[in-house]
Amino acid sequence: MEEFVSTFTNRLDSKGRVSIPASFRAVLARDGFEGLYCCPTLDQNAVDAGGNRLVTQIRSSLALFEPFSEDHEFLSTTLIGESEVLKVDPEGRVALSEAIKAHAGIRDTVTFVGQGYKFQIWEPDRFVAYRDEAKSRVRELRRRLGSGLRASGGTE
Amino acid sequence: MEEFVSTFTNRLDSKGRVSIPASFRAVLARDGFEGLYCCPTLDQNAVDAGGNRLVTQIRSSLALFEPFSEDHEFLSTTLIGESEVLKVDPEGRVALSEAIKAHAGIRDTVTFVGQGYKFQIWEPDRFVAYRDEAKSRVRELRRRLGSGLRASGGTE
DNA sequence: TGGGCAAATATGGGCGTCAATGGAATCGGC
DNA sequence: GCCGATTCCATTGACGCCCATATTTGCCCA
Numbered sequence: 001m002e003e004f005v006s007t008f009t010n011r012l013d014s015k016g017r018v019s020i021p022a023s024f025r026a027v028l029a030r031d032g033f034e035g036l037y038c039c040p041t042l043d044q045n046a047v048d049a050g051g052n053r054l055v056t057q058i059r060s061s062l063a064l065f066e067p068f069s070e071d072h073e074f075l076s077t078t079l080i081g082e083s084e085v086l087k088v089d090p091e092g093r094v095a096l097s098e099a100i101k102a103h104a105g106i107r108d109t110v111t112f113v114g115q116g117y118k119f120q121i122w123e124p125d126r127f128v129a130y131r132d133e134a135k136s137r138v139r140e141l142r143r144r145l146g147s148g149l150r151a152s153g154g155t156e
Numbered sequence: 157m158e159e160f161v162s163t164f165t166n167r168l169d170s171k172g173r174v175s176i177p178a179s180f181r182a183v184l185a186r187d188g189f190e191g192l193y194c195c196p197t198l199d200q201n202a203v204d205a206g207g208n209r210l211v212t213q214i215r216s217s218l219a220l221f222e223p224f225s226e227d228h229e230f231l232s233t234t235l236i237g238e239s240e241v242l243k244v245d246p247e248g249r250v251a252l253s254e255a256i257k258a259h260a261g262i263r264d265t266v267t268f269v270g271q272g273y274k275f276q277i278w279e280p281d282r283f284v285a286y287r288d289e290a291k292s293r294v295r296e297l298r299r300r301l302g303s304g305l306r307a308s309g310g311t312e
Numbered sequence: 313t314g315g316g317c318a319a320a321t322a323t324g325g326g327c328g329t330c331a332a333t334g335g336a337a338t339c340g341g342c
Numbered sequence: 343g344c345c346g347a348t349t350c351c352a353t354t355g356a357c358g359c360c361c362a363t364a365t366t367t368g369c370c371c372a
Contacts, residue, residue: 001190006240007255010332015347019332023241043226061224090349091332114239115232116218131237134230139198141227166322171357175322246359247322 001027004050004114009124012108016101017093021112024119025092027051036094038121039083045104045126050118057117096121159183160206160270165280168264172257173249177268180275181248183207192250194277195239196259201282203256206274213273214239252277 001023008021020028020036028036033051039058041048048054058079065072086094096106104110105123113120113127122130164177176184176192184192189207195214197204204210214235221228242250252262260266261279269276269283278286 001241003236005193005236007237013334015335017333022331042224043229057223087348093332095347113233113237115229116215116236120233131233134233135198137227137230138234141230142198169323170325173323178321243358245357249323251357 002030003027003116004119005116007111007113007127009109009111012096012106012110016095017089018096018110019091019093020088022092024112024114025088028088036086036088037083038086038100039079040100040103041120042078044130045123046130047100047104047121048118049121053117158186159272160275161272163267163269163283165265165267168252168262168266171251173245173251174266175247175249176244178248180268180270181244184244192242192244193239194242194256195235196256197276198234200286201260201279202286203260203277204274205277209273 004024004027006021006023008024010019010021012018028051031051031053033055036049037051037054039048039054040046062072062075062079065075082099084097084100086096088094096110100106100121104121105126106121107123109124111122111124111127113122120127160180160183162177162179164180166174166177168174184207187207187209189211192205193207193211194203194205195210196202218228218231218235221231238255240253240256242252244250252266256262256277260277261282262277263279265280267278267280267283269278
């Protein structure tokens, strides 16, 4: 598979390690990035994670702003300054940093959420709440935008 | 055959596996996608399933939104995060995940409903109810629109 | 037209492999 | 030599793969 798809929940062990879902590892291997690039999600208490495609995406987002502008500074401080590159052990596990665990409120379990070119890392309960919120927002979005957005396709 | 057509109902075995209807397998084989892409439908308790054509459809919906925008995040969380890629065994069966079974209310039988470039997976009773509802809506539509909808013939 | 043979499909279960997890061993630096 | 970090190994349980059976479908021939 080319993209991060689906949702998985795994447990942290006593050393704070957690397995990256096998299907996500396969995508990362294709991507070629060494390690796991992690960047706090801007609007939620979660973490964006991925490889080269995520890094590229972040760069191009930054490029939309004038260099040395205040906005650019703020963004790069957050997107780059708060980012980390986690090492992946031979079994495909990572050790989440204290900063990440604190930001996301993670204790002993984490949820991995595929989002195509990247995935997110959540504390499971918080994710469920966010998912429900997202779902209702999408329904609303569909009502507003109409036919352009048919999850179920729609050309019948 | 190029498209998913007709309706089939099969049973789940003790391992939770169910055969994909043979004619659907033929369409999937042509499509070339490895596995079965499944995405819960937003408005019904059912699942959209298919291959590359379905994936393309979903992706193009997402592409309408700016990456990192809030709407894009909501959409990818809902559409991609809730999707799964099921493996198809050598006999043409898939094991439905707990998440899918819960969403669709599936217990020991499932109904496959062809919808052209994709098909849907339903709990049989719920599908019958949905189909009847849809049918009466069509009748009503025909009354309102008059002769325009005759050609497709309607009595089965 | 009817019987029966043959192919394909749906279904059932056993077994090996891999992924997730836990813990021990080893390597590094201070 | 101690401590943290990384690698190695071992267990468990789920999942994929294989083979077996049955039920259906279509086909051929009498």
